[in-house]
Amino acid sequence: MAEAAPEPLAPLPAGDVPDDPAGLRAALADHGYLADEGLATVVYLALRLRRPLLLEGEAGVGKTEVAKVLARWQGSRLLRLQCFEGIDAAQALYQWDHARQLLHLRAAEAAGDLAGRGTAAVEDELHDERFLVRRPVLEALGHRGAGPPPVLLIDEVDRADDEFEALLLEVLSDWSVTVPELGTVTAEVPPVVVITSNRTRDVHDALKRRCLYHWVEHPDFDREVAVIRLRVPEVDDVLAREVAAATAVLRDLGLYKPPGVAESIDWTAALAALGTRRLDAATVDATLGAVLKYREDAERTRTFGLDGLVDALRSRAS
Known part of the structure; x- marks a missing residue:
């Protein structure tokens, strides 16, 4: 039997988000995030349609930053x-503070407040x-009140198991959670939900159907230069271009963990802290730990040849 699709929510009023994806892209840039057209469009639609947003891509491409x-x-x-392996409802939804409950019970007992009261009343x-x-x-x-709804970031959902995904499906379908002792909590206005995955395993289709989806790529060369200049403004354009070119060369080496x-x-921030103005083989060798986080990747890069890497990055940066 086919699963019923969740009933769509009414779109947000146009005044609550920019008029179009280009306006949203500009708003994100004003707050330090340089999105490409595809990402800006899917974020715009997620806000306007009040749909969860599932972002997949390699680690370090900026999914969480969205x-x-x-x-x-x-x-x-x-x-x-x-998210992590073994995460359950207690970490995601709620749990009772048993220590405070016990202290309250002992304080009430010491004060004689429990005499003559039934078990149900105490519970x-x-x-x-x-x-x-x-x-x-x-x-x-x-969330209650006139302010904007919160942004709920469910980070690295691919690390969780199937049972946790089933919990998310229930929440995203009804925008509500039942606390047996207190009742059901239903969102007055659904939160902005961003779910990220590094795709260490496939997320189930049922969860994807409830979301708008986007694969986040590494930025192209010019956008990566712009991102570096934005985030490390003390470096000049030449060094920013060299770092972006060197990172691109590293991504082509078949590393275990290509740099994002x-x-x-x-890496740029480390070079700026050292007062570096241009990349050379010695500087790359000394600072490789800022960009590569596995010994095998560093060895592969040195086997490739640091002089050759510098020659390749100069060719790309020019």
Whole structure:
């Protein structure tokens, strides 16, 4: 039997987001994120249609940063749920603060407040909302007030297991969570949801159907130079171009973990801290740990030849 699609929400009023993807792209740039046209379009649609956004791509290409910049731009809270193997409902939704419950029970017992009270009354008191620890998903759904809804970042969902994906499906279908002792919490306005995956395993189709999807590529050369200049403004254009070119060369070497734009930014910041103005073989060798994080990748790069790498990057940077 085919699964019923979730009922679509009414689109957000046009005034709540820019008029078009180009306007959103400009808004993101104003807050430090240089998106390409495809990414700006899917983010625009996710906001207008109030649909979760699933971003896949290699580590370091800027997926997590999308959620951060959306929160900065909208002036909303960023609620981050970092996924890991074995994550369960307690880490995602809520759990009871058993230590505080026990202290409350002992204090009431010492004060003689428990005399003559039934078990049900005591249990009701212990399951008061003041003892509830709200985790990111419940916190996002429980937003109330006139401010913008929070941005819920579900980071690296591919690290979680099938049971956790099933939990997400339920939440994203109904925008609600039931706390048996307190009742159902339903979002007045759904949060902005950004789900990221490094694709260490495939995310199930059922989850993808509830989301708008985009594969985030490494930026092209000119955009990576612009990103480096934006994030490390103290470096000049020549060094930014050399770092972007060198990073591109490294990505072509078949490394275990090719560097992303995050690594190119870190490398540039390290070079700036050293007062470096131009890349040469000695400088690359000394700072390789800022861009490559596996010994095997560093060895492969040195086997390729650092002089050859510098020659190749100069050719690309020119």
